[in-house]
Amino acid sequence: MALFNSPSQPAKGQLLTEHGTAISSASSSKTSIIEGNQNNFVQEVVEASQKIPVLVDFWANWCNPCKQLTPLLEKIANATQGRVKLVKIDIDANQALVQQLMQIGLPIQSIPLVAAFWQGQIVDLFQGVQAENAIQQFVSQLLKTAGSAMPSTDLIEQGQSLLHDKKFDEAMGVFSQALELEPEKPEAWGGLIRSILASTGPEAAQESLEQVPESIQDHAEIIGAKSAIELALEGKKNTGETQALMDKIKSDPDNYQARYELATALNGAGKRNEAAHELLEIMKRDKSWNDEAAKKQLLRFFESWGFDDPATLQGRRQLSTLLFS
Template sequence: MTTEITSETFPQLVLEKSKTNPVLVDFWADWCAPCKMLMPLLENIVSEYAGKIDLTKVNTDEEQQLASSFNIRSLPTVKLFKNGEVADEFMGVLPEVAIRDFVEKHVDRPGDTSIREAKKLAENGKINEAIQTIQTALKHDPGYDKLHLILAEYQLDAEYLEDARSTFGNFPKHLRDDSAAQSILARIELSEIAGENTDLCALEAYMINNPKDFIKKAQLGAVYFSAGNYSAAMEQWLQMVLIGDKDAKEIGRENLVRTFGILGNHHEEVPAYRRRLAQALN
């Protein structure tokens, strides 16, 4: 439920209330079409927090002095109040994922307790219990993106590849294009290339005698990656780009790009391999 705020009610319903609960204030106007797009998104997201955050709105045409006191220059503008002060804000209609990220910085959802419990279980080697904890939390909070992502990550860590693929397939549509989700998809794809219970030593020996079997070379890189030997994995795929035929070059490039996405630009070896890939493609 969204509470309409006036200059008279603002001190009590926003400033005072924000000392116990974060309060979102949506500055809007009836003539503002983007404002009407944003409000349903805010209402849907706030409803998932079980009363841990309040949603209010200020009609800037009717409350011009209040809007002016907060330097509202464009609509919609959303300000988040904590402890009687503005703690954060954004302007315009952001994608739903971005709004969720904005809110999650300031409010715990019920599923966050389960995430902390699962993390402790995983750190103590109880990965199956961690998975069960997240699965239970998802039943109670199926709209929480973070739970979907963490479940797939734990399933990959436990080498439950089919389960991870199924979890990814059940991601909400808006989540699948998120960078974190794409990183999980890349891990799934590399794990599928590696195959289950692949004998690394046998595969290495095979490649010594068959250096231009690029399908096996791609697999060897994926096995290295699964074992955490990222430089060896990237070297295999880079060699495919350098000496392979058209199809092999593309497979090598795709696997390198997947790896860059998973490891991130801050990984110590990624920048060098990015440069080497660019040179190989030119």
Template structure:
């Protein structure tokens, strides 16, 4: 995948691991709080927070961006899994917009993208929308490799170090019917049940047509449902071979958006609107408006695309 990390950085990480071994530090330095299992990382702190830390525990890197809709589902899932695995890996979150150099070093072409660093060695895990079961299987393999090949058994998590100021749920008001349906939709998304999530969001909107969270969630769930069974290579080939085929371009635009290529998705559909007529043109416009919903009406890329479209 073209993954390259500066050799000097890797060398320093290996040196740190060797020094820890000489001092008899078996990796688990003990006493990390549950909150410490998820960290934000930037270019300045990458060597310390990822490379050096990877000599103690596998570090899973979540490359994300605010505009990336699939990231909004994957990142919370990874955070919950970090807590569930209880110190067997640390999750490092990297905002690619603010850390372009790291994105280039890892050879990332689209997001979400997830990598791991184990004892200074970088490993690609997966890119794009991925089901929870596949993620669990990948993480299980990662921690097994870390333990068997590098002797990294993870960190000791001390729940007593959790900040005392954590919110107390007892003081909150009871959840209403819409809140329960929204939570059910989120759980369905996490489980890869996109059809169930779509129905849950529709149930919310049937009672509250103006619920903005449900509108956004429905657009995202429908997008993920459409691409879940798609063959990306075939979709791309069809779009390239048939530039005037409305359905081929619509399918490719869905993949563009899921991969984080927002402007590509919009540009593809706007070009197709200009090349088609009648029912095909109407279908392309409808899909474009649906993708606007996924990204958000206030996003500058949506505003710019609307100007061109209308």
């Protein structure tokens, strides 16, 4: 959301000077969280935002909601590891600055107010106390606008790459680092649980699943990780029967129950493409078998593997071809 939508919007680089203000400049601080004021606003906010996104937190001692919001802002700013700067401005101690900002349309009469600056302009804002995950999304969007991302996002991408390369122990370490920065990041929890599942087994993965914060337990990443554990436990029961199941299918290719159990066992052994093949083979022969059990199980596989997993992408293409051919 852009703050200024009228023709009177200040031109880039003229945010304050257009109104003839006399805000002085001070030397810019390298600290990612600082106290802002009349003297350093241009340097620490307007000019600093040419290089790094800046959040400005307008607060006051008498504002109880501000006291709830500011610690969350500080926590998230620290989690960006210097990629976002937080400037806190006490509106009572900087009334002249507040008046100047209100003249250009910033609604500081209602606090707490957080304004996001990038390249000298206000690019977004919000008012009132927000949930931590909502603030994280706000900051993530600001970083995206600036062509950057949260450090945890970079770590998650690295962890996913390690997971796909079957470097499970390394992946666990990287996902753990991401959680140190953002303890409620569902993608990091999902990656960590899947890494533990692949490295150690479903019992250890279940222990990690139980540590997931309640606030993100309904997220698709967590639901998928939970499904992966359940399928691994099911597959574990059939792992020792793999050869026997294959023999049954060889004797009777239409033994769908054996194919279904073999698919579950193969999935438990990490053979995803082979597991999907058996379920697709059932569907080729009889789509409606056992109330479409093969299709339902295949969709569970996709959910547990993750929707960006190569086996999921390949399996979905094969499923679409089968259903619409």
